[in-house]
Amino acid sequence: MNSLIARAKELLENKSVQVIIGYEAGSNGIARPAFISDPKDAEKLIYDDRCIQNLALYLTKHEVKHFGKMGIVAALPVMRSIMMLISEQQVFAENIVVLGISSDGSLLDMADIGVMKGYIGKADLGNPAKDEELIARLNKLTPAEKFEYWQNELSKCIKCYACRQSCPMCYCTRCSVECNQPQWIPVQSNTHGNMEWHILRAMHLAGRCISCGECGRACPVNIPCHLLTMHLADQVHHHFKVHAGTSDKMSSVLSTFDPSDKESFII
């Protein structure tokens, strides 16, 4: 990834950015996020198949923002997260430089947000085949079987909220689960409360989730919680013909409406 390192070095040297958010090799052969502020450290940057974490998460973090202007290594899901964050005014386009990575792993020239928008517009926005298969399998079950499946899965939840912490769109400084007047979600872990939490999380991400699957990867007990948000993202596209994170000037589906919205269940 010499072109990535060269570009990062150049940006840091001519002070176009103060920090580069990228990946570096971590212990046990994993890739971990790296925050490079010294041009000499740019050589640590890597990009390969292990680099799947959604780095857009860090764009809204105070500790990273205080560096100043940020450069970010971004494959497609990260680009879409950035778009969504810009449209929700959590990130300002003039405050970031995107080091785009194409699907085959080469560096893209992303001069501005317009170029990124064009790239996303042409890209394949489908879900990973593995998740698609699992969703299709779940959709074939009877309601009772689905309920059983999710109860089994969600009973494992330990309420660590890693799904929330890993999500770039879950940037609220005060989340519903931290409010205790009223206490919507019980603090302790039990199947019913866990289900309420995952429903609440999925609903709050409806129309905003860009289906990166980070929540499912972050889960320490392997709950496929990303299927909930992914399924809703698919349904949003089915009903409203929009994909989240494809424009920097898009209101999320649930904060807007169309008088001609069609449903079949209201009598």
Add this chain to the structure above:
Amino acid sequence: MSEFEPKIVAFVCNWCTYAGADLTGTSRIKYASNVKIIRFPCTGRIDFMLLLKSFANGADGIIVSGCHPNDCHYTSGNFHARRRWMMFKDLMDFMGVDMNRITYSWVSAAEGAKWAEVVNSTVTRIRELGPYVSYNQMVNKPVEEEVQHE
């Protein structure tokens, strides 16, 4: 054992359905007494968590009702609510929560008869479905001492 009497919670908006239900009463139309009406400022205020909490606290069925499209007192509350219900229904269907237990309707202040019809049909349907056992079992499930992780 006596016959099962469904417990129904109705979340209604102040401006249309609540006034509609009032009209049902003043028109002396008889309807099932299983419903407990909770008045909200607008359908846009009806949070999906309220529906989940109703089931958790023993409701067998739920009615959510407000102004017809274009009739909202706040112009757009019901349009926003409609989108939210669409998403909520999709999510619940995906998770296997029984959506036959929730009736969504538009009832205006002039539709006293429609309100009676909505309540009666919901009560009949829930009576056939029986108590919401599977949800209650989940709520009352004892917490396991040891959770097995793969």
